[in-house]
Amino acid sequence: xxxxxxxxxxxxxxxxxxxxxxxxxxxxxxxxxxxxxxxxxxxxxxxxxxxxxxxxxxxxxxxxxxxxxxxxxxxxxxxxxxxxxxxxxxxxxxxxxxxxxxxxxxxxxxxxxxxxxxxxxxxxxxxxxxxxxxxxxxxxxxxxxxxxxxxxxxxxxxxxxxxxxxxxxxxxxxxxxxxxxxxxxxxxxxxxxxxxxxxxxxxxxxxxxxxxxxxxxxxxxxxxxxxxxxxxxxxxxxxxxxxxxxxxxxxxxxxxxxxxxxxxxxxxxxxxxxxxxxxxxxxxxxxxxxxxxxxxxxxxxxxxxxxxxxxxxxxxxxxxxxxxxxxxxxxxxxxxxxxxxxxxxxxxxxxxxxxxxxxxxxxxxx
Numbered sequence: 599x600x601x602x603x604x605x606x607x608x609x610x611x612x613x614x615x616x617x618x619x620x621x622x623x624x625x626x627x628x629x630x631x632x633x634x635x636x637x638x639x640x641x642x643x644x645x646x647x648x649x650x651x652x653x654x655x656x657x658x659x660x661x662x663x664x665x666x667x668x669x670x671x672x673x674x675x676x677x678x679x680x681x682x683x684x685x686x687x688x689x690x691x692x693x694x695x696x697x698x699x700x701x702x703x704x705x706x707x708x709x710x711x712x713x714x715x716x717x718x719x720x721x722x723x724x725x726x727x728x729x730x731x732x733x734x735x736x737x738x739x740x741x742x743x744x745x746x747x748x749x750x751x752x753x754x755x756x757x758x759x760x761x762x763x764x765x766x767x768x769x770x771x772x773x774x775x776x777x778x779x780x781x782x783x784x785x786x787x788x789x790x791x792x793x794x795x796x797x798x799x800x801x802x803x804x805x806x807x808x809x810x811x812x813x814x815x816x817x818x819x820x821x822x823x824x825x826x827x828x829x830x831x832x833x834x835x836x837x838x839x840x841x842x843x844x845x846x847x848x849x850x851x852x853x854x855x856x857x858x859x860x861x862x863x864x865x866x867x868x869x870x871x872x873x874x875x876x877x878x879x880x881x882x883x884x885x886x887x888x889x890x891x892x893x894x895x896x897x898x899x900x901x902x903x904x905x906x907x908x909x910x911x912x913x914x915x916x917x918x919x920x921x922x923x924x925x926x927x928x929x930x931x932x933x934x935x936x937x938x939x940x941x942x943x944x945x946x947x948x949x950x951x952x953x954x955x956x957x958x959x960x961x962x963x964x
Contacts, residue, residue, distance in 0.1 A: 609893070610907030610954055615926065616652050617948035621645045622930045625682040625740075626951055628921040629716055630689045635660060636928070636951065637680040640699035641935070648680040649693050652951075660691075661719045665712075671697055672705035674726055677712065682917070686743040686751075687964035691716055694741045694755065701761070703734040711741070711753060711769065725774040727767075735762025737817075740875070740917070742824040742831070744846065745964040748772055752850055754831050756819040760788070764818030766833065768849050779849050781856060785863050786819040788837035796837070796872045796890055798914070798933045803872070803890075808941035815938075821876035823884060828963045832866065832884060834873050841866045841873065841886070869895065870903070874932070877918035877925070879958035885925060887915040894918070894927060894954070907954045922959040927952050 615634065621643035623636045634652040638645045647659035647666040659666045668676035682694040690713055697708020709732040713723040732738065739758040745751035750772035757765045757778075764786040769776040780786050788794075791814035796803040804812040817836035824831055824846070831849065834841035845862035848854055871888035878884050884897045885906065893908040894915055906925065914932040918925060928951050934944040 606910070608907075608909040609905050610909070612907050612909045612911065612952045612954055614950060615953050616655070616951040618657070618930075618950065619948050620657065622932070622935075622945065622949055623916075623928050623951070624930060625680070625684075625694075625917045626926050626928050627683045627685045627691065627919045628924075628926055629685050629691070630921075631716075632921070633716065634926075634951070635683045635685070635691060637683045637693065639681045639696060640679040642700065645679075648677050648695075649683060661714050661721060665721065671699060671702065672707040674707040674710065674724060678708045681738060682740045684741055684743070684919075685716075687745050687962040689716060690714065690722075692741060692743070692753070694738050696738045697732075698737055701737060704732055704736055706732075709736065709738050711755075723771075725769060725771070725776075727776055731767060731776045731778055732757075733759075733762055735759045738767075739820050740822045742822050743771075743963065744824060744828045745771075746828065747846065747850060747963075751964075752846075754822060754824065754846070754849065756822045756833055757786075758817045758820040758836060760815070760817045764788075764835070766819060766822075766831070766844070766849065777852070779856065779859055780819075780844065780863070783856070783860055783863070785842040785844075785865070786833070786835065788814070788816045788818050788835045789840070790814065794838055794872070798890055803933055803938065805937055806940040810940065821873050821886070823876035823878045824961060824963065826878060826880055826882045826961050828961075830864075832876055832878070834869075834876060834886075836872065836874060839868050839870060839872060841869050841876070869897075871895070874914070874916050875918040875927070877920050878961050879920050879956065880961055881958040883958065885918050885920070887918060887927065889914050889933070894925065906956070911950060912952070920956070920958070920960040923955060923957075924953045925956045927954075
């Protein structure tokens, strides 16, 4: 029996931008002109195109069909399995390709950063990684950019692997050189089940085998965002209610070893929920998805938190993207996949892309 007056009323305004009736999306990004791009990693669904633009309600392969038709998982000239798409401060789109369909071991050439000119819709740069930076177990998850740092800018990437070491990866966009940072640092690792027991839709979020056995979700550094001044990089393991930041100058400094970089890590505290995505705005606020509570939270510059939006339709809010006046978020029911439900796929299409109004714009470090 429901107590008189007790409700789980939605908070904030949530506008449906697009409904997905095909594969499950993860990433979203929006250009300065309002073009909307999404991606679909290959996790078992049939994926006609791993990166797409939403045009007149249709999902159109991006940058074209050829770039979405790889010849193997090590194809340098095609997108293999894209986890994240991000429009950078210069209004160029970058696709972060895991090179790892079904979380398979990576091969050189598959994992990469691909830059697309949005004026011509053509690929202008491909950055691949050496095996000592992107390991066989690496899962490239999300990326942020500071185009002021270095000759052509710097990219920061999370390695969220659930079967190997976790880290942040720092990329010089001029040379394509990259290095692992905070390799196996505790802040990049999933918390053990003894200290973090997530609950989604009233059920513990665990990997469930068909024989009924369970094990904790072990994905590490996942969400990532850069501060409005570019001085701090925020990140969080998927399996944790804590989040962290680190000095971007330290990450970029080749003279510092990992111990010196780790000395700049700050534990940003308990955010009250597991988070998949992070984002920032130009007003100095940090946005955090809350997959346990169908919500998006926001930390203000004074350290306090508020709920931006809470809605039962936000079933696993995944990726965030800020544009002028709006926050976009994908909701993809990730926790209902068969590997978390004892072999039974409980997802119910359509998946969704929403947006909610905010009084700020994106961080543009250029």
